[in-house]
Amino acid sequence: MINTMECVADAQSLISISLMKIHNSRTQRGGIKLHKNLLVSYVLRNARQVYIKEKYAEIYRMQQYEEVMTVCNEIQELNPLELDAEDTEDEDLTRTACCGEEFHRGSIKEPEPVYYRSCCMEAPLPSPCDQLPVNINMHCNKTTVLDLDTHVVTTVDNGYIHQDCCCDAFQCAQSAQSPAKKRKMDFGYCASDLDDFTTSRKRLKREDCLYSCQDFTDTSNISNLISIFGSGFSGLLSRQADLEQICSKQALAGLGAWTRAIVAF
């Protein structure tokens, strides 16, 4: 396990630095260096592990705190003849157990890819807990997506998926599939494919300069970027998502760009 003395801030900066290196490698002379980018992906994975572990620990602590507070409140209002309170308690405990399970599963789930919801969620969501709420910024209802090519970040409101974004996600996901198959046959073609697709597809945009470190170290941005990556090196390349889930997983809309960025490795 990574030395947990490394704080989350280090993990965040390493993630942003690593992403920058991967991006810069696409334009350097002599082509993408497979060895170097493989090593960078390891750093990225390690930093991500630390970052997510800390986030889960924080979520777990917060949920435990909320559970304690809820119990305390109920104790104060406790009416032995009212059954609803018990049901609520059970529900909370179930959710806690569910999330606790997810936490446990998340910490050992390597290198199988896990898809996280990139969009923020309000704390008491009734939706089934089949996706892990990575972003702990409870007040943010936005999803940030990144365009490697135009260096623009766009923040998209959660639950209000732009039509063009959705369609592009579908297109990106579909188009990402065929070049991925092609690349399996001959890896060497990927770099040229990279350039083809980056210019022809509409990307999710980043508003600010890519090189602004401030943006990269912003917690919500990092959380969203992590969700895009999934887990492990194998998670850097997308498996094909279900079409029904594409609209609900805004992060996957950007997977096309990431696939093309990383597939060369």
Place this chain on the structure above:
Amino acid sequence: MGEDAESPKINHTFLRDYVTEADVISTVEFNQTGDLLATGDKGGRVVIFQRETEVYSGEYNVYSTFQSHEPDFDYLKSLEIEEKINKIRWLPQQNAAHFLLSTNDKTIKLWKVSERDKRPEGYNLKDEEGRIKDVSTITSLQVPILKPTDLMVEVRPRRVFANGHTYHVNSISVNSDGETYLSADDLRINMWHLGITDRSFNIVDIKPANMEDLTEVITAAEFHPHHCHLFVYSSSKGSLRLCDMRASALCDKHAKLYEEPEDPGSRSFFSEIISSVSDVKFSHSGRYMLTRDYLTAKVWDLHMDKGPVETYQVHEYLRSKLCSLYENDCIFDKFECVWNSSDSVIMTGAYNSFFRMFDRETGRGVTLEAWRESSKPRAVLRTRRVYTGGKRRRGDVGVDSLDFTKKILHMAWHPAENIIAIAATNNLYIFQDRVNPDAQTQ
């Protein structure tokens, strides 16, 4: 070849500090006798130095210079191919001519280096300038004779081994059979015959069916110095694989795997990077292997695969600086390592123009500097020290004062004598042991 004499009148400092990227030396290699020393640079040029034979422990002077590789472009993949010379390897000498292999990222070339010190004179049909004579003016016949002329060194490409690699070639190694050689890229190793350019045999292929499952790449490869069926390759995960070509045509399955278990207590974000092996060299005896990773040099016994038999800390003080070194990309530097002729000393490079030698018998290491400001020709190199705590001595350099742009990545050790060639950016330093010019025999 010592250092340039400094003009006392004109300050050339600013000129010296300006380094053209193309002049950066990227590989150094002695031939089997040590009389010739070849260097390759990022501009695709090869410079061959020859040792003065008339004087004992003579100096090396420029013998020949030629353009080995040119910048190229893969139109199909829209990829630029750098002309940088990654490796040079000399072939064993079989006649008066010398042969060497040089490679960039994609193409390997065989060059013939020959001397011409005579030229024929007295042609009947041509005049001295080479113009065809008018036959009617010829009244008698003469036999052309060879007359001595100034020495001319001719370098001609004899073979071009192209289209063998999809990924970047990192190593070439000539087999002891004198007929074949191997070339290794990130995922594959090919075996070539020196006389055949239109095909090669793939002997190692670690490319996964699904590139998503890629976990390691090949970083270096070398044939065994005596056994023509054995070769070793190192990986980015820090392991070595010894392969026997007699076992099967494809050596994906290793004969022996050498790896050291990772210490879980020292795990960090950069554990994978610093464990990647950047160079592997067989000892002259063929019994040991020397590897270099980012912080250490290790000696492995071919008979023991559980771990190295010796580990030398090259610059352990950098362990706490890995984050900064990752940011400035220095953590990706690939240092080479070399044996001396008797396998009693190993040498490798470091930063701040420092390089280190380790005596295997005593386990002690010494730090030396390849920097013109601190050494004059014929002067004895003084040892240097990096201050890491305790009593500070005069001349010690603090870790934060190290110049990470001055890195010693490439070096070579004379095959028979204690002469070393150190490449420091665009400069080549040749040092000779005055006390023991001949290597001690064991």
